[in-house]
Amino acid sequence: MxxxxxxxxxxxxxxxxxxxxxxxxxxxxxxxxxxxxxxxxxxxxxxxxxxxxxxxxxxxxxxxxxxxxxxxxxxxxxxxxxxxxxxxxxxxxxxxxxxxxxxxxxxxxxxxxALVVAYNPQTDGGTRVAEAASWPDALLDDAVSLGRTDPDLDPLGYRTRFALALAADYYDRPALADDLLRRDQIYPETQLLAQFDAGGVDAAFVYRSMAVERGYPSLELPAAIDLSDPEHASAYETASYTLPDGVTVRGGPxxxxxxxxxxxxxxxxxxxxxxxxxxxxxxxxxxxxxxxxxxxxxxxxxxx
CATH class of the missing domain: 3.40.190.10 (Periplasmic binding protein-like II)
Structure with missing residues (x-):
């Protein structure tokens, strides 16, 4: 075949x-x-x-x-x-x-x-995320610690970058991705949610499955952003990232x-x-x- x-x-x-x-x-x-x-x-x-x-x-x-x-x-x-x-x-x-x-x-x-924003309801920052009018505003709050994974090591890391680039267009906030990517709490994929257990992270971009497995509440993202919907595949493909070995990966479901x-x-x-x-x-x-x-x-x- x-x-x-x-x-x-x-x-x-x-x-x-x-x-x-x-x-x-x-x-x-x-x-x-x-x-x-x-x-x-x-x-x-x-x-x-x-x-x-x-x-x-x-x-x-x-x-x-x-x-x-x-x-x-x-x-x-x-x-x-x-x-x-x-x-x-x-x-x-x-x-x-x-x-x-x-x-x-x-x-x-x-x-x-799908990508979601998980948050820790036991921390002050996590409570801010839960109560915010919009997830971009919540994550831009300096009182909220935001975690993500390394895009050079795993797809969750570069998919987070894709979602933020798509969100910047979706919400017409050109600086959104750059502002959030300045946060430097970056962890290996297998350790990210352990930071929730330790109280070191208030919120993080994760796969829906990771939030479900750990029992953390999460904010659903629009289908145009969360990389879950084949109908948005052409829009997802506008985002890309080049790995350290020169391989360029593009967005997609x-x-x-x-x-x-x-x-x-x-x-x-x-x-x-x-x-x-x-x-x-x-x-x-x-x-x-x-x-x-x-x-x-x-x-x-x-x-x-």
């Missing part, structure tokens, strides 16, 4: 093809162990925003176990491209990273998300995608469960999984 052909397969077909399951564990290693520890282990290198769902909600096929390591997706892609990691499966928050810095022959998209890099039976089984049952373990965490998922792109092997 060629990349131009862009074949698609229904979710229900994959649900039917995946066998029995065993609950994933709470640690970086999940799945079930066979006698004598002989059960094959599948390594998954994943986007930080997938970490909690993969380690607490994902059900691996019976007779398999998997290990999850999570970082920002841009960092994940560089780690694999530079040979620092050699995982069986790579799952990213932006499929464009599979083209560069990675160059994989195929991948499957399996979920979507948020999509998650995965590829399988090894052909073992265990890797195939875990991959099929990951992309085929995404709705079961991701939707309760605030992700969106459309009926068209999983959707395959590229030269897909017959036994993908």
């Amino acid at each position: 060629s990349r131009d052909a862009r074949g698609a397969s229904s979710r229900r077909a994959f649900l039917a093809s995946v066998g029995g399951t065993a609950a994933a564990g709470l640690t970086a290693t999940a799945g079930c162990l066979g006698r004598g520890g002989s059960t094959p282990t599948v390594s998954v290198l994943a986007a930080g925003s997938l970490q909690r769902a993969l380690t607490t909600e994902f059900e691996a096929p019976e007779g398999t176990r998997f290990e999850v390591e999570a970082h920002g997706s841009a960092r994940v892609a560089r780690m694999v491209a530079d040979g620092q990691r050699d995982p069986d499966i790579v799952a990213l928050a932006d499929p464009t990273l599979f083209d560069a810095p990675l160059s994989v022959p195929w991948y499957a998209t399996f979920a979507n998300n 948020i999509r998650y995608a995965a590829t399988r890099r090894t052909d073992t039976a265990a890797a195939k089984s875990v991959f099929e469960a990951l992309v085929g049952t995404a709705g079961d373990f991701l939707e309760p965490s605030g992700f969106t999984v459309r009926e068209s998922h999983p959707h395959y792109f590229g030269d897909v092997p017959p036994t993908a």
Whole structure:
């Protein structure tokens, strides 16, 4: 199947093809162990925003176990491209990273998300956000500490920049993005919401799923800004960011995608469960999984 052909397969077909399951564990290693520890282990290198769902909600096929390591997706892609990691499966928050810095022959998209502004109702700054007439005014308040992630390490970071650029046009406030980007509370994706728990951040741009998983209230952004709506794709594409390695990424509806890099039976089984049952373990965490998922792109092997 060629990349131009862009074949698609229904979710229900994959649900039917995946066998029995065993609950994933709470640690970086999940799945079930066979006698004598002989059960094959599948390594998954994943986007930080997938970490909690993969380690607490994902059900691996019976007779398999998997290990999850999570970082920002841009960092994940560089780690694999530079040979620092050699995982069986790579799952990213932006499929464009599979083209560069990675160059994989195929991948499957399996979920979507949206940007929101999460706030901590236990802090004075968070209360200001909750009570403000508009989120731009709330975040521009010097009494509100605003967190975001590093755009050089993960898509959430550069998508925050995209959303702010779109918001500047949407609200006709040309200085909005520059004013908010001057805030220097920048954290790795896997640590950002931990700052809420410590009271170090009053508000942050996060994926809706991250707010849902942590139980933080959030402000919904207009569809023209939150990068969730395919109908606004052409407007989203007007925003761009160039990563340190020279790769330029553009705005678009948020999509998650995965590829399988090894052909073992265990890797195939875990991959099929990951992309085929995404709705079961991701939707309760605030992700969106459309009926068209999983959707395959590229030269897909017959036994993908």
